[in-house]
Amino acid sequence: MNPPKDFLSGIKAGSPIAIGYVPIAIAFGALAIETGLSVSEAVLMSVFVFAGASQFMAVSMILAGASALQIITATFFINLRHLIMSMAVNAELAEGSKAWKTALSFGITDETFALLTLREKVDQKQTTRFFTAGLMIVAYSGWVLGTTAGCVSVRVIPAAISAGMLIGLYAMFIGLLGPQMWKSIKISIIAVVSMLLNAIFQSFLEPGWAIVLATIMGALIGALLMGEQA
Amino acid sequence: MKIMLIIVGMTAATYVPRMLPVFFMDRFSFPGWFKKWLQSIPYAALGALIFPGILWVEKDKPLIGIIGGLVAAVLTIFDLHIVIIMAAAIIATIVSQNLL
Numbered sequence: 001m002n003p004p005k006d007f008l009s010g011i012k013a014g015s016p017i018a019i020g021y022v023p024i025a026i027a028f029g030a031l032a033i034e035t036g037l038s039v040s041e042a043v044l045m046s047v048f049v050f051a052g053a054s055q056f057m058a059v060s061m062i063l064a065g066a067s068a069l070q071i072i073t074a075t076f077f078i079n080l081r082h083l084i085m086s087m088a089v090n091a092e093l094a095e096g097s098k099a100w101k102t103a104l105s106f107g108i109t110d111e112t113f114a115l116l117t118l119r120e121k122v123d124q125k126q127t128t129r130f131f132t133a134g135l136m137i138v139a140y141s142g143w144v145l146g147t148t149a150g151c152v153s154v155r156v157i158p159a160a161i162s163a164g165m166l167i168g169l170y171a172m173f174i175g176l177l178g179p180q181m182w183k184s185i186k187i188s189i190i191a192v193v194s195m196l197l198n199a200i201f202q203s204f205l206e207p208g209w210a211i212v213l214a215t216i217m218g219a220l221i222g223a224l225l226m227g228e229q230a
Numbered sequence: 231m232k233i234m235l236i237i238v239g240m241t242a243a244t245y246v247p248r249m250l251p252v253f254f255m256d257r258f259s260f261p262g263w264f265k266k267w268l269q270s271i272p273y274a275a276l277g278a279l280i281f282p283g284i285l286w287v288e289k290d291k292p293l294i295g296i297i298g299g300l301v302a303a304v305l306t307i308f309d310l311h312i313v314i315i316m317a318a319a320i321i322a323t324i325v326s327q328n329l330l
Contacts, residue, residue: 023313041233048241053272057279058236064283068232072239076247078275081268083247084260090251101252108248164320164327167298170284171319174299177276178306190270191277198278207283214278215271222270223263 001095003130010134013119017111017135018142021052025143027172028055029150030157034165035059039151046147050140051109053176054078060169061208070208077215085113089132092117096129104129107136186225194218287323293330298323 025046032042037059045055054075061071086108090101112135116127157165181188194214201210280299287295301322305315 023311027313027316037233041237044234045237045240048237049244051240051244053275054240054244057275058240060279060283062233062236068235068239071236072243074275075240076243077271079244080247081271082244083250084265084268086248086251087255090255098252102249105248105252106245164298164324167284167287167295167323168316168320170280170287170295170299171302171316172312173276173280174302174319175306175312175315177273177280178303179309180273182307187273190273191280194274194277195281199282202282211275211278215275218274218277219267219270222274223267226266226270 001128001130006128006130007134010131010136011138012134013115013131014112014135014138017115017139020111021139021142022146022149024052024172025146026150026153027168028052028059029147029152030154031056031059031150031165031169032147033151033154035063037062039148042151043144043148046144049075050106050143051075051079051082052143056169056172061211063166063169064207066206066208066211070206070212074208074212074215077212082108082113085110088117089113092127093132094126094128100129104132104136107132107140109139112136112139186222189225190218190222193221288327291330294323294326297326
């Protein structure tokens with residue numbers, strides 16, 4: 001083990017993730033400010049939560065007038081998948097104390113998980129704690145700095161464009177979901193069922209709870225439909 | 231104040247699932263359906279977040295949201311970067327706001 005070298009190669013391996021995060025984080029920062037969050041609130045959310053989809057979800061639910069409890073419950077369910085990812089990453093970590101692993105688990109996202117668990121098959125190298133730390137820190141920096149840049153950039157965006165920003169939020173969700181739907185009929189069914197459930201639930205529940213309930217039930221239908229692969 | 235409460239709550243709701251396996255890894259053994267349920271949640275959540283909320287992007291004019299959403303949906307076929315898809319939907323919406 002060579003800590004500085006491992007750390008640097010972690011940074012190198014993680015930089016494509018950081019580059020991917022920056023524009024999305026800019027969009028998040030801009031949308032958060034448009035929604036009425038202060039710059040410090042938007043940046044703090046990225047600093048402490050570090051989970052893209054749920055941060056966009058929070059902004060959209062705040063906009064819909066959802067309560068804090070509704071938003072936190074929805075966040076819990078959306079990010080529950082990190083439980084499985086964390087198990088895989090911990091199995092992959094070749095060394096490190098519980099304290100190290102506790103700290104590193106904060107950096108688990110869809111992207112860092114994918115890179116950490118897939119790379120060993122490619123590189124044939126051990127995944128050390130310093131490598132993991134480098135990879136996560138560079139990805140995290142991209143997310144936090146991008147958010148800050150987005151908060152600042154919103155001040156120079158003309159009003160005509162900022163009026164269209166709300167659709168940007170939906171385009172973000174569609175941009176995440178669409179490619180998966182084209183690839184998998186099961187994912188398409190899950191998404192469409194959740195949409196319809198949400199439309200039904202919205203007629204007698206608050207929008208926040210309708211989204212939470214539609215997510216849980218739509219995913220349950222997905223679990224029943226899914227074969228071996230997701 | 232409400233936003234800070236949301237941030238604190240979201241931090242806990244996100245960090246706990248990330249951190250639990252460090253301590254309970256050996257004791258965890260999930261049934262297959264539970265894993266599939268977890269894997270399905272993000273798709274279900276995205277679906278619920280998109281519809282029917284997108285219809286109310288502009289008050290009393292559901293067509294505006296539908297146009298923006300369709301532009302984004304069609305562009306997902308071409309494997310474009312998500313920021314390009316967002317920009318195109320925003321432009322399409324601004325144009326249709328001015329025409330409709």
